[in-house]
Amino acid sequence: MGWLAAGEGYEIALVDGKVAARSTSGRSAGKQLKTLPKALRDHPEVERLRRFADWLDRHAASCVAQVDAWMVSALPVPSAVLGEVWADEAWQAALRDLVVVGAVGEGPDATGFLRDVSEDGELRVVNLDGETVRMSAETVTFPHPVLLPDLAELRDFAVELGVAQKVEQIYRPTWDKPSDPNQRSSATSEFAGGRYPSRFALAARAESLGYRVSGGYAVHRIRSGGRMVEARVWIGEPHREDDSVTGGLSWSSGGRHLPLDKVDAVSWSEGMRMAAALYAGRTGER
Structure with missing residues (x-):
């Protein structure tokens, strides 16, 4: 995007996602200014560029989310x-x-x-x-x-x-599903007991990581193997005012609980990834 006229003696443009200005006259003509001049801060063209920058950020985030969905599914x-x-x-x-x-x-x-x-x-x-x-x-x-x-x-x-992926793929933390049923059972509680000062803080952590909060659970929806699977971690009853701890991990599909031997490799890994990320934000030990 080129430079646009804004006000008398200035031009503006998006530089690294932010509105920048330069003077069109005097000794500093053509040089980018370190900050926006006061005369431009409320200028309509500046506001228009700010809104456009916000749209570009949302568009970039939606592209990453779509490609991530393609990969997980x-x-x-x-x-x-x-x-x-x-x-x-x-x-x-x-x-x-x-x-x-x-x-x-x-x-x-x-x-x-x-x-x-x-x-x-x-x-x-x-x-x-x-x-x-x-x-x-x-x-x-x-x-x-x-x-x-x-x-x-x-x-x-x-x-x-020197690969740097925008969508986390090859460096994405993964968990292989254990073949031993006893190991699988213990794995689902591996990240239980992570203490937070409040249920609100735990729910906020889940949402900041991109997971949905529904009732007493943090939920990760995964389309895998032609079906929709939900990985769920218990985070406590809504509106609790005391501290809260992460609970066990379970999976469901079509509203029904999935036995561990029916959980596919991708759903297992993604569920464990969510549980580990929630546990990592704890403020106290088990």
């Missing part, structure tokens, strides 16, 4: 859609450097770090051999890290490439 995304949105800087930032997987049977180059997408949906990716290759597939997926068999190798390679 492993939904196939049409390559043509990626080609349409790639020109948008917010979409590009959310998608760039994610591990993308092409259709089954496309060969060894069907997995890599996404670097570019053409208008017609052809992807350019860096594969594990360090080669930039083209991927033509009708649909692609951005797998949840718990589903990536080469996760350790991808993490090491990402460090070499």
